[in-house]
Amino acid sequence: MGTQRTAVVTGASSGIGAATARALAAEGFRVVCAARRADRVAELAAEIDGLAVTCDVTDATSVAGLAEAAGPVVHVLVNNAGGAFGSDPVEKADPEQWRAMYDVNVLGTLHVTQALLPALRASGDALIVNMGSTAGRIAYEGGGGYTAAKHGTQVLTETLRLELVGEPIRISEIAPGMVRTDEFAMVRFAGDREKADAVYAGVPDPLLAEDVADAVAWVATRPSHVNIDELVIRPRAQAAQHKVHRVN
Ligand code: 8X3
Numbered sequence: 001m002g003t004q005r006t007a008v009v010t011g012a013s014s015g016i017g018a019a020t021a022r023a024l025a026a027e028g029f030r031v032v033c034a035a036r037r038a039d040r041v042a043e044l045a046a047e048i049d050g051l052a053v054t055c056d057v058t059d060a061t062s063v064a065g066l067a068e069a070a071g072p073v074v075h076v077l078v079n080n081a082g083g084a085f086g087s088d089p090v091e092k093a094d095p096e097q098w099r100a101m102y103d104v105n106v107l108g109t110l111h112v113t114q115a116l117l118p119a120l121r122a123s124g125d126a127l128i129v130n131m132g133s134t135a136g137r138i139a140y141e142g143g144g145g146y147t148a149a150k151h152g153t154q155v156l157t158e159t160l161r162l163e164l165v166g167e168p169i170r171i172s173e174i175a176p177g178m179v180r181t182d183e184f185a186m187v188r189f190a191g192d193r194e195k196a197d198a199v200y201a202g203v204p205d206p207l208l209a210e211d212v213a214d215a216v217a218w219v220a221t222r223p224s225h226v227n228i229d230e231l232v233i234r235p236r237a238q239a240a241q242h243k244v245h246r247v248n
Contacts, residue, residue, distance in 0.1 A: 011081030
């Protein structure tokens with residue numbers, strides 16, 4: 001058998017990132033778990049026998065450290081670090097929050113992709129999975145900065161696929177709809193538990209981080225010639241962004 005393949009997952013300290021690291025480890029990957037919170041990634045890496053790297057994807061120097069730690073050959077990169085900050089309408093939105101969302105969701109993906117491309121190339125058979133969102137497909141009130149950023153993630157993904165055609169590197173985007181994680185809505189609403197809970201109120205079964213991780217693992221285990229361009233995943237109760245079935 002060949003040597004173990006390496007996967008790098010950003011934003012691995014919680015939610016979809018942590019679940020993805022676990023799912024890829026279960027598929028036999030050596031997983032490099034990257035996130036800002038050192039204690040969290042250390043704990044996860046110990047659990048899955050991976051490697052913990054403290055990394056802020058918005059900081060090019062920090063990302064260079066991630067590339068160094070990951071080593072000269074990487075097979076899978078999951079650009080998962082991201083998030084939403086705020087929910088104000090365009091008229092009242094804080095440009096700093098918009099900048100922060102562009103920074104992490106778009107430039108973070110850019111930094112990590114640029115830094116790891118040589119190692120991905122060196123694998124001879126690589127995959128990049130960018131974590132998009134249904135927010136990268138539509139618009140919704142109060143979502144302006146996040147939808148703009150996730151549209152950016154989507155277009156970055158498409159552009160990269162065009163530019164790298166002919167190379168042994170697959171490029172995919174996973175675009176989840178409503179996923180209930182510990183932190184996404186809490187971060188968006190700056191720790192306001194009531195507002196965060198309202199997002200999922202009465203929704204019978206929002207997606208879980210594990211559902212999205214399962215999709216990443218599926219994409220990563222297709223034969224090398226199969227490129228899953230994009231995968232939109234919603235809970236059964238969400239027929240469209242505004243069309244959510246709620247009980248009570
Ligand atoms: C999260 C999906 O509906 O909050 O990426 O925009 S949504």
